Amino acid sequence: MATKGRLCMAILALDFCAGMLAIQAQAVENKAKRVAVMFLRCKDPVYRAYHLGLAAAAFLFVAHAIPYFLTGCGCIYYSRQDMDSIRASINRKLAVFSWMVFGVAFWLLLAGAMSNTKNSCWFIHFDTLAVGGNTCFIHAVITIAYYVTATAAAPEFA
Template identity: 40%
Template sequence: MGKAIGILACFLIVALDVTAGILGIKAEAAQNQEKHLRLWIFECKEPSHDAFVLGLAAAILLGLAHVIANLIGGCNICNREDLRNASPSNKLSLACLVFTWIIVAVGMSMLVIGTISNKKSRASCGFTHHHFLSTGGILCMVHAVFSVAYYVTSTAIML
């Protein structure tokens, strides 16, 4: 892949992840504007349609950024023998790949939990679910860092 295309792909991944992060944080703000009654660890609140839409958009953008990062990064280590004989740069690439998968799993889970709690049919009482959307939004931005690091280390191996 050409150098200019690689730089453009990195900017695209960062733009998608940062946008997803901002949407997650805005979804949290929209959720906090709704009426709620709290008694110890139990909370009754009305769902926010804006938080639902923003959270769903953030989850979609995070997934899209992750797919793009994995497609352009490729896979350089396919078995244990490759891992034993790998250079430090290759091992760093694998570590970044593993971190991106962990971050996307946790971030996507947080965004989905926050989004589902704002579904129209979920107007009920239960345990408090604070900061899922904003934490998922922050993890989107962390995903951008590790995705770009993964791309840079995986393409540095090929040079």
């Protein structure tokens, strides 16, 4: 039980660090020099925001990988009898939702980081790093819920 609590705290800390790094990267990017030409907004690359965005994506990846490696992603391998269980159903839904939130957050963090590698001009300025950072906080809650349900359901199905 103590190990489960420590692991949940580690997942929470990693996702929190990812979110804070992404928000910090967005703040650094917002301080960059911008030029507005008619409808276009152009900006110079901000390499510090690039590095912070990549670090946030790496933290998010590790926070997502830990519970799935430790549980073996057993939600996929349940037999037909086990699918009738309410816990198995909730566990599967949390796993799918966790993967979806991870995909959105990871894509936003990488897109925000990559937008800081070269000069770019857009019609609209997107705060992809900030949105990705906030999505990391949502990912923490869902992934911890998945890990708790996966480890609680594991003794029943063994």
